[in-house]
Amino acid sequence: MSFVSVQKLQKSYAGSPVFENIDCQVERGEFVTLLGPSGCGKSTLLRCIAGLTPVDSGQILLDGQDIVPLTPQKRGIGMVFQSYALFPNMTVEQNVAFGLRMQKVKADESQVRVREVLELVELNSFAGRYPHQLSGGQCQRVALARSLVTRPRLLLLDEPLSALDARIRKHLREQIRAIQRELGLTTIFVTHDQEEALTMSDRIVLMNQGRIVQSGDAETLYTAPVDLFAAGFIGNYNLLDADRASRLLQRPVSGRLAIRPESITLGLNGELDAEVRSHSLLGNVIRYRVQVREVELVVDVLNRSAADLHADGKRVSLSIDPTALREVA
Amino acid sequence: MNSSRRGRYLALLCLLPFAVFFIIFQIAPLAWVAINSLQSDSGWGLANFSKVFASKFYLQALQRSLEISFWSSLFGIVIATLGAYSLHKVDSRLRDFVTAFANMTSNFAGVPLAFAFIILLGFNGALTLLLKQMGLLGDFSIYSKTGLILVYTYFQIPLGVLLLFPAFDAVREDWRESAALLGASQWQFWRHIGLPVLAPALLGTFVILLANALGAYATVYALTTGNFNVLPIRIAGLVAGDISLDPNLASALAMVLVGLMTLVTVVHQWLLRRSYHAR
C-alpha cells in the first residue's frame, strides 16, 4: 500500500465544494507535484493533508494510519509556505531550533542537528541573523531547514518558489530536489508553474476545478495530454477546433487537435506552404507565428544561427510529424 | 537656475504663516513656562521645583496622577487587547460595526463622559441607588480614586482598541500554522511568537494611554469640580483659581508634567521604531 493515500476526500467552503472524492497516492521517497491553475484546490488539498484545514469527509492515510483525527502538532508533517512564515522575533538558528524545542530535545543535541541542517541548505554563516536581514531565497532556505530538522515523515511545499525571482528560483529548485533525494524524503509540492513541475517531479498530478485531470511522469503529461485542459496547461500546444484541424490536415477530424510547436519543422521543401507572420526570440528558441491554409500555428525552432532566421512575410514550407498529432476530447 | 532658486525662496515664504502661528500658540507658551519655572521671588533658580518636591500636597497630586494613569492604562490595555484580538476573529460585519462604534466612543471623553457617569453612578445616580438596594455597591464612590480609575479606564478602552487593532494584522496566520506543524500548542505560539512580536505595539499603546491619562483634565475637573488632587488640576488651580495664584509655581508643576510626557513620548517613538510591522 502507498505511503500516503488520500481516499474519497471531500471539502467545501460555505456550501460550494472545493473538491469532491479526491483519490491520490504517493509512494515512499517519491516527489509528487500537484500542478494546476490557482483556485483548482491543490493548496487546499495540501492544507488538508497538513491538518490546517479540516476536511468534510474521507481519509488520509500516512504510513497506514488515518491522520484526519490528528491535530497538526501530532502529524509529524513538515511544511514550507510561499511566504516563508519565518518568526521575525527569532534568529535563523532559533527559528530552525523551534520545532526541536517544542519536542523538548536536549540543547546540545538540538545544536548539533540545527548545525547539520543549516549546513545542508548552505546557511551556516547566517545562524545569528534575523529574517529581515536575509534575502527572499535565504529566507526560504531557512524555512526549508526549519521543516527538515524535526525529520518529518512527509514534507509539504506550498508554492515555495513563487515569491522569488527567476534566477534564485532555478537554483533553489535544484537544491530542494537534491536535498529531497539525499534524504529520501517523501514530498508533495504544490505549484502553478508547469516548468517547475516538469523539471522537479517524479510524478505530476494535474488538477483543475477540484478534480484530478491526469497523473503521471513528466514525459507522459507532456507528450500525451488526456484532454484539452491538460494540453492547454502543459507545453504551448497549438489547439485547433475540428473545423480548423480538418482544414489543416485536409481530412475530416471529429475532435480537437493538439500539436506541439516543436514538432513542426520549418524548411524550404516541406509539404505545406506557409507564410511567416511574426517571430520572437526566446533565447535558444525562436517562436514563429505562421499562417498555413488559413490556420495560424505557433512553431518553435532551435536558434542555431542568425542565417537560419526567417523574416516576417517570408514564404516557407513546413512539415508536421504525424506521430506528434494528438486528438483530444 | 535662477528661477528655481526664486521658486525655493517662494516655497520657504509659504512656510512663514505656519511658523508664525505655531510659534505664537505652541512654542511661545511652552518657552514662557520653561523660563518662568526657573523664576521665583528670590530670583533665578530651582526654588519652584524644590518647593514642589518638598510639599506633601504636590507630591500627593503627582502620586495620584501616576496611580490613576497607571491603573487605568493597565486595565484599558488588557481589555483593549482581548477585544482587538477577538475583533479580528469575528465576521467582518460585526467587526466593522464594533470598530466604528469604538471610533465614535473615543470622542466620548471629558465633560460629557463625566456627566454620564455622575448621572448613572453619582451619589444619587440611577445605578447607584439600584445597586445599593441590592447591597452590591459597598462604599464605592465615583468621586474617589477607584471611581476615577473606572471612568479613566472607560475612555482608555476605545483608544486602546483603535491603536491595537492594526497591530494584530502583524501576527500572520501562517506563523501560527508553521508553529502548529512544528508541534507548538496555541499557548506556546503566543508565548514564543505572538506576544514577542506584539510586545512593541502593546507597550507603545500602553505608553500612549499613560500619556492620555496623565494630561487629562476635563474628566476629573467635571467629575469632582476640581476638588480631586491630581497634577493637571493643581496646575490649572495656580493660574485660574480663585485663591493663591502663582504662575511661576504653576510653570514648575507644568514642567514636571511635560517631563513625564516627554519621557513617555520618547519611549513610544523608540518602541515604534522597534516594532516588527514598521520594518
Place this chain on the structure above:
Amino acid sequence: MRAETGKGGLYHKLVVYLLFLILLLPLAGTLLYSLATSWSATMLPSGLTFKWYVALWSEPRFLAAFGQSLLVCVGALLLSVLLILPLLFVVHYHFPRLDAFMNVLILLPFAVPPVVSSVGLLQLYGSGPMAMVGTPWILIGCYFTIALPFMYRAITNNLQAINLRDLMDAAQLLGASTWQAAMLVVLPNLRKGLMVALLLSFSFLFGEFVFANLLVGTRYETLQVYLNNMRNSSGHFNSALVISYFAFVLVLTWVANRLNKDKT
C-alpha cells in the same frame, strides 16, 4: 485573519459583544435617563418623555453655545487648512528632508498637554499688545495646534498615496505652472482625504474643554463649557444635552467613515 467558527468562534463573539456592551452602557444609560420622566432606584424609569429635549433645544443659552462652538471649530479648521496645506506641499515637494523634522515638531502638541500651554498662554496674551484671552480668537489658534498632528499625518498619508512628485512632474510637462499643477491636479485628488481628516478633527475639537474653560470661560461660552456650567441643573436636562452632543459627533464620524470607505 479569517473568521473562526465553532467553540473558539463563540468565545470571540462573546468578547466582542461584551466590549460593545461596556462601551455602550454609559451612553445607553444616559439616553434612557434623558428620556425618563423620573428614574430612581428602579431597574427602568417610570415613564418616557421628550420634554427634556424640548426644553434643551428651546434654551437660548444652549443654542448660543452650540453656535459658538461651531464657529470656533470651523474657524480653527479653516485656519488649519490654510496653514497646513501649503506647508505639506512645500515640505513634500521642495524639502522632503524637512519631513523628519516636522514629524518631531508635531509631537509637541502631543507631549505638551493643553493645561500646560494654558499657563503660558494666560500670562502671554492676558494683557498687552496681543491680548486675546477671553476672545474666541485665542481658541481658534489653540485648536489649530490640537488639530495639527492629526491633520499633518492624515494628509501626508494621502500625499504619499497619490505620488505627489510624479503628478506634479506630469502636470508640468503638460505645460502647467507649479501653482496650476498644485491647484488643478494635486488638490482635487486630496479632496476626499482632506474631508475625512476635517470631519474627524472637527469631532474631537468639538469636545475640547481645557482651553475653552481656562482661556475663555463664560465670556464666549462653548458647548463643553456650557455643559460644565449646567452641572447643578436637572440630571435629565444634562442627559439630553450629553446625548444631543454625542448624536452630533456620531453623525460626523459616521459621515467620515462612509467617505473613507468610498475612497477605495
